[in-house]
């Protein structure tokens with residue numbers, strides 16, 4: 046720890062603090078007053094002329110963002126208000142000084158030590174990992190942690206939930222992993238990562254719901270990579286069985302998770318195996334036999350592989366169910382359970398943007414003492430996506446989508462079009478090309494894995510600007526540049542609707558979902574209308590007046606309109 050006297054405090058701090066500037070997308074929906082209150086929450090008010098009286102900022106997140114031209118903390122990039130007496134580097138707080146000195150010390154050592162993982166008997170939930178690399182980081186009082194969680198929209202349920210972290214370097218991740226995160230452009234954790242990473246690294250089982258596009262994938266990959274890398278670097282035997290399994294419902298999603306895992310685990314003792322249908326089983330077995338740390342797979346193919354081949358799962362201590370509500374539905378549930386039962390008391394981490402009480406019950410039956418984490422506004426379409434619902438009769442839908450795609454004002458490629466059937470996906474993609482001249486690809490479950498990969502590659506690299514897909518691309522897919530989705534056929538459930546709409550926005554970027562609806566979609570009206578209302582989206586007259594919407598409150602505006610019609 047250092048004293049004020051050790052710091053060069055001659056840099057004038059500004060009084061209008063701008064904490065968490067990096068997460069402004071998440072915060073942009075707050076009005077100015079709310080923002081100011083949030084900023085003021087952690088930062089103590091500062092007076093430029095009374096520097097000596099100001100307490101030294103202890104935690105990195107108490108420091109404001111640097112303004113252009115100002116010195117930046119060499120650890121976290123915030124305002125470098127102080128100078129480290131030992132290295133002469135700009136730093137923002139005692140926390141970052143501790144981290145800086147630990148880094149300097151670590152550079153002199155041959156290997157960086159990851160945070161210690163303690164394997165607990167199932168049911169013990171009182172453990173919290175002590176970060177042995179950075180033992181001097183001051184902890185916040187519980188009341189401030191509560192206030193911080195509330196400002197970041199993080200809710201937790203469970204006993205002794207570890208405190209959120211504010212930067213990746215403050216929880217003992219391997220240095221290489223922190224470096225990979227920086228290279229990937231992950232300057233600081235998103236709110237879900239702030240809470241999930243420390244909870245996961247303390248070996249707790251988790252059930253997590255957070256908005257679409259909020260960074261859930263990295264929140265489970267980071268602890269997995271840290272764990273695998275630590276186990277391998279300390280291991281004396283040459284045993285190379287898998288240490289973690291991630292299940293996801295679609296091949297594309299598994300592939301995407303694997304790609305992200307490779308980026309974040311680069312240079313570490315961390316190899317992956319993708320186990321999905323459509324690719325040759327023999328190659329997948331060969332890869333596993335040659336030694337890997339993480340298996341990422343769809344339940345069906347993984348069961349198939351495990352039945353045909355003897356894979357030693359005894360070292361698997363982390364089991365992730367991504368899109369858990371989907372994986373616990375009929376169709377997947379038995380396979381997911383079978384895989385779970387072949388593991389011996391793993392830490393279970395479950396994620397989705399949409400969770401309901403039935404899933405919670407099932408999740409609780411999988412493992413005891415689960416911590417429940419919820420961030421943002423889950424089970425609702427992401428607030429950053431504008432929902433535009435258009436009433437279109439079925440036979441007019443094609444013409445409507447052609448009109449949209451021909452309009453410079455309304456069409457914002459690259460765009461994803463969701464349909465309900467495989468045949469429909471092929472027919473519509475051909476029809477769009479014929480009517481508009483646009484190159485379009487289609488993706489659905491009847492295509493071969495190679496065709497699906499190639500179509501996705503062409504779409505993601507910008508070779509084609511439109512992809513027509515069934516629900517295959519609806520969940521989890523990080524279609525980075527996509528800002529427009531068109532729900533040509535509205536899905537059967539409001540949860541799938543939430544996921545499909547979510548493809549139009551990542552990390553709080555603004556997007557738009559154009560949704561075609563007509564009487565044939567009446568099964569979803571009762572759930573759809575409140576969702577639109579909550580988002581402030583206009584509700585088409587036909588939908589508002591439909592008898593299938595009866596009983597759903599439409600708010601005072603509609604009531605006034607109806608009464609003025611009935612009493613002309």
Ligand SMILES: Nc1ncnc2c1ncn2[C@@H]1O[C@H](COP(=O)(O)OP(=O)(O)OP(=O)(O)O)[C@@H](O)[C@H]1O
Pocket residue numbers: 230231232233234235238255256257258259260261262263397398520521522523525547551552
């Ligand atoms: N800390 C971070 N800093 C910057 N970008 C990040 C960070 N964490 C994740 N991302 C990026 O944010 C995007 C969305 O993340 P991700 O796909 O994990 O979202 P998600 O919460 O799983 O969404 P969905 O529910 O739709 O699956 C990705 O492009 C990812 O690379």
